[in-house]
Amino acid sequence: MRQVIRDLEESKIREVANAGLGRSDVLAFWFGEGDEVTPDFICQAAIDSLQKGETFYSHNLGLPELRAAIALHLSRLHGTVAPDRIAVTSGGVNALMIAMQALLEAGDEVAIVTPVWPNLTAQPLILGARLKPIPLKPVAGAWTLDLEALLVAVTPATRVLILNAPSNPTGWTLTRDEQQRILDHCRQTGTWILADEVYSQLYYEADPAPGRPKPGAPLRREGRSPSGGAEFSNGCAPSFLDITSSEDRLIVVHSFSKSFLMTGWRLGWLVLPAAITHDVGKLIEFNTSCASVFTQRAAVVALQRAGEITPRVVAHLKTCRDTLVPLLQALPGVELASPAAGMYAFFRLAGFEDSLATAKRLVREAGLGLAPGEAFAPEAQGWLRWCFASKDPQRLVLGVERLRIWLTGQG
Numbered sequence: 001m002r003q004v005i006r007d008l009e010e011s012k013i014r015e016v017a018n019a020g021l022g023r024s025d026v027l028a029f030w031f032g033e034g035d036e037v038t039p040d041f042i043c044q045a046a047i048d049s050l051q052k053g054e055t056f057y058s059h060n061l062g063l064p065e066l067r068a069a070i071a072l073h074l075s076r077l078h079g080t081v082a083p084d085r086i087a088v089t090s091g092g093v094n095a096l097m098i099a100m101q102a103l104l105e106a107g108d109e110v111a112i113v114t115p116v117w118p119n120l121t122a123q124p125l126i127l128g129a130r131l132k133p134i135p136l137k138p139v140a141g142a143w144t145l146d147l148e149a150l151l152v153a154v155t156p157a158t159r160v161l162i163l164n165a166p167s168n169p170t171g172w173t174l175t176r177d178e179q180q181r182i183l184d185h186c187r188q189t190g191t192w193i194l195a196d197e198v199y200s201q202l203y204y205e206a207d208p209a210p211g212r213p214k215p216g217a218p219l220r221r222e223g224r225s226p227s228g229g230a231e232f233s234n235g236c237a238p239s240f241l242d243i244t245s246s247e248d249r250l251i252v253v254h255s256f257s258k259s260f261l262m263t264g265w266r267l268g269w270l271v272l273p274a275a276i277t278h279d280v281g282k283l284i285e286f287n288t289s290c291a292s293v294f295t296q297r298a299a300v301v302a303l304q305r306a307g308e309i310t311p312r313v314v315a316h317l318k319t320c321r322d323t324l325v326p327l328l329q330a331l332p333g334v335e336l337a338s339p340a341a342g343m344y345a346f347f348r349l350a351g352f353e354d355s356l357a358t359a360k361r362l363v364r365e366a367g368l369g370l371a372p373g374e375a376f377a378p379e380a381q382g383w384l385r386w387c388f389a390s391k392d393p394q395r396l397v398l399g400v401e402r403l404r405i406w407l408t409g410q411g
């Protein structure tokens, strides 16, 4: 067994969840998924595909119909993206691993903004790369980027810069200006940007007014404006796709999991420079061969009917956020800012610096399941992550009540 694998940390989120094994009374908000099942019409498309006998492999890069549907979906949001830039993968996490396999040699330097979802730091380590963390800093409960520090940290020796914005767990989101400056800098240093944008559609600050495309709306005009498309509100968080071309050293990772309620389907995609798509297809062959065909068929339908799913999911998540955050803010010792995007409230609990121990105690003593901040970065010690994707927002209210009672008992 390779030493780097032996040295990998076990998931601290799982460690907390294991503390609650067999306890049906625990209100669990530890994992990054909601409790709402995939819409029927998506499930039906998978059933239809299986009943038609579609039980075989597909092209490594995915069904042409799905690649075209993804390209159309992105083109509506970000300006023209051609299908030859799309590779379908078996989930966002698989997309990330394939992108890293494509870019990283052992020993390469990988800069990454933290705190961040642990898979994003584990994958480069598995491939033998070296991490250079760029920590966000909490300012009045909001994790904030020191852009100048990032620009100093990324040098010609940096092979890849990993950015997960909107972020899991912090909800931190890049502004258009920050994206532009990072892009300009990485063009100078020759650094690849690996942008994990799986939460980009779960964005609550968008101006839903004019300019926002409706399903079936004509495509956004080709070519980028000098302002990087900032004048165009598409309902998404700013994306690197708005300001780049197919020649840039940029790989964007997406997933059907969050905005289409499809976590268990294991389907995601990569947006690549067209020149490397063919080679990435070889990597998919040697990893998974392809995503299963019936899930790809379901994904085509999900994209065709995206207007019936994602806006509803986003509206509901916003209700959840606006239910949970003020209640948490009202508790003594709790510090957090309302996240602009994503599905997590990430909060500091003053006086409880060991977040793993606190999360385990909360499971045992309060029946409340949260993820410990230290799972995402050492600097997030003392913080806890609460996934607010709850079909019934009353569960969130009940959870905060459990936390309140537990805190009261701590004297």
Ligand SMILES: Cc1ncc(COP(=O)(O)O)c(C=O)c1O
Residues within 6 Å of the ligand: 032, 091, 092, 093, 094, 117, 164, 167, 168, 196, 198, 254, 255, 256, 257, 263, 266, 267, 268
């Ligand atoms: C930041 C981030 N990226 C990627 C993923 C991958 O999602 P999936 O593999 O379900 O598509 C997740 C899942 O939680 C995530 O939080």
